[in-house]
Each structure stands twice: as C-alpha cells, then as structure tokens.
C-alpha cells in the first residue's frame with residue numbers, strides 16, 4: 001500500500017493508493033495544517049492521518065511502505081534529508097507579526113517519515129505537479145518542459161534533457177521569485193521578502209493586494225472589454241509572459257503547461273496573450289514552443305503527490321474529464 005501526501009500552507013491531504021483500484025485512491029482525508037506545538041507537529045499529523053485513512057479503508061497502517069509527499073518550498077537539507085522552511089508553516093522565519101502560533105525555523109519531514117514508512121519521496125509541489133503532467137497530462141513525451149501554476153502563489157517545475165531539475169537544496173524552479181520587471185515602478189512586497197518579483201505582482205493574492213479586488217473580478221471585467229481592467233490584465237500578462245519567455249530562453253524548452261486556479265478559470269482570456277508574449281521575441285528560440293493548459297486541468301495539484309510514487313500508479317483521471325490541450329491549441 002502506498003500513500004500520497006499533499007502538505008499545503010492551509011490544508012494537509014492524505015490519500016491511500018492501491019495500484020489495482022481504478023483511480024488509485026481507496027481512502028482520503030484532509031484537515032487544516034498543524035501550526036502549533038513542536039516543529040514535528042506536521043509530520044506527526046501526517047502519520048496520524050495515514051493511520052486514520054488505513055483504518056477507514058480496513059487495512060493495517062503497517063502495510064503502507066511508500067509515501068509521495070508534495071510540499072511547498074523552500075526546503076533545507078539536514079544531513080541530506082528535506083525539511084520544510086515554508087513561510088506559511090514555519091512562524092519563526094518572519095516572526096510573530098506574520099501571525100503563525102509557532103516559532104519554528106524549520107519543520108522536519110523526510111527523516112521521521114522515512115523511519116516510519118520506509119520509502120519516502122518529498123518534492124516541491126511545483127516539481128510534483130510537473131511530474132504529474134509528464135506522467136498523465138499535457139507534458140507527456142517532452143524532455144524539455146516546464147509546468148507553471150498560478151494560484152495564490154506561483155509554482156514552477158522544470159525538466160531539461162529528460163531530467164527534472166532540483167538544485168543544491170532541492171529548491172530549483174522558484175522562478176516566481178525572480179524579477180521580471182522594474183521593481184521601483186511597481187513596489188509590491190512578496191511573502192519571500194522580495195519587492196517587485198514575479199509572484200508579488202501577478203499571483204492571485206498579489207492581485208487582491210495590488211488592485212483591491214480578486215483575480216476573477218479583474219479578468220472577467222477584462223474579458224468583457226472594460227478598458228481599465230483590460231489595461232491591468234494586459235500588464236499582468238506582460239509580467240507572466242516575460243517569466244515564461246525567460247524560462248524558454250534559459251532552458252531551451254519545447255513546452256510549457258499552465259495550471260493553477262487563476263490560470264485555469266481564465267484560460268480563454270490568458271492563453272492567447274501568454275502565447276503571444278512568449279513568441280514576441282527571439283523566434284529562433286521561441287517559435288513552435290507549445291504553451292498549453294495543463295492536461296490534468298484543475299486536478300493537477302490533487303494528482304501531484306500521487307505522481308511521486310514509484311511503479312504502477314493508476315491514471316487518476318476519470319475518463320470523461322480529460323481536457324485535450326493539443327485540440328485547444330489547434331482550435
């Protein structure tokens with residue numbers, strides 16, 4: 001028996017997976033992320049949830065011998081094993097003003113889980129989403145590709161020469177925190193402390209902070225032709241387009257899959273603009289690069305931890321819910 005674990009800033013989800021069950025999941029639990037007590041509170045929560053899910057499915061929790069864990073970064077490595085230094089979870093990083101009821105500087109993850117379950121793979125959620133898209137979604141068959149998710153924040157996973165990029169602390173692909181515009185022109189504070197980086201300007205939360213209304217309100221008004229909203233939305237597309245262009249030119253990519261709630265709900269409006277931004281410069285590198293919606297649609301995040309499990313894992317999609325990014329591309 002395997003388990004997939006999605007550790008988010010606000011929720012933890014645990015699913016028990018059996019390879020012979022259609023869709024894989026035999027039990028699933030979700031609850032608010034533990035943010036008080038000792039720094040191992042989250043990992044203890046995951047162990048308890050695996051035990052509860054096992055009881056619900058009528059199996060012995062000791063049969064669970066493999067875990068795939070998708071978690072938000074950044075990470076640090078302690079003796080080679082991933083710990084979380086996620087600002088939404090570790091209150092000691094930004095201090096009490098951040099509002100988290102703990103003083104954790106890091107939260108253990110891989111070491112205690114490996115002692116309990118055996119084989120454990122912990123990846124940044126952007127990397128896990130990339131793996132899901134390469135396994136079941138729009139990035140199947142591409143050796144040079146990226147998945148970019150735009151929801152409350154920006155998540156990225158990168159693959160070059162068929163190898164997923166990880167970096168010295170497994171923090172590769174935090175491209176949302178790169179600078180893609182003049183920070184003095186539009187001072188916006190990111191959760192990472194940067195002023196004017198990509199995520200501070202265009203993520204869902206950033207749009208609310210900057211413009212005083214939600215991403216949905218803005219993009220729906222822009223799609224209706226509201227001139228002021230259109231100007232703001234085009235400005236946001238310029239920033240995201242530059243970010244995508246920089247990925248293509250830095251890594252010589254063939255394809256970028258786009259997901260996340262902000263993108264997914266407004267993809268008809270956003271996709272042509274983002275494609276145009278990528279193709280606007282340096283055609284020798286950008287011509288023919290596919291910029292497509294995530295093949296797993298709005299289920300990418302839910303499938304991300306599942307993609308970290310080795311061996312046979314069933315396709316998690318219900319057959320009728322398979323968007324066809326290439327069909328949209330042709331249309």
Ligand SMILES: [Zn+2]
Nearest residue numbers: 177190192194
């Ligand atoms: Zn940032």
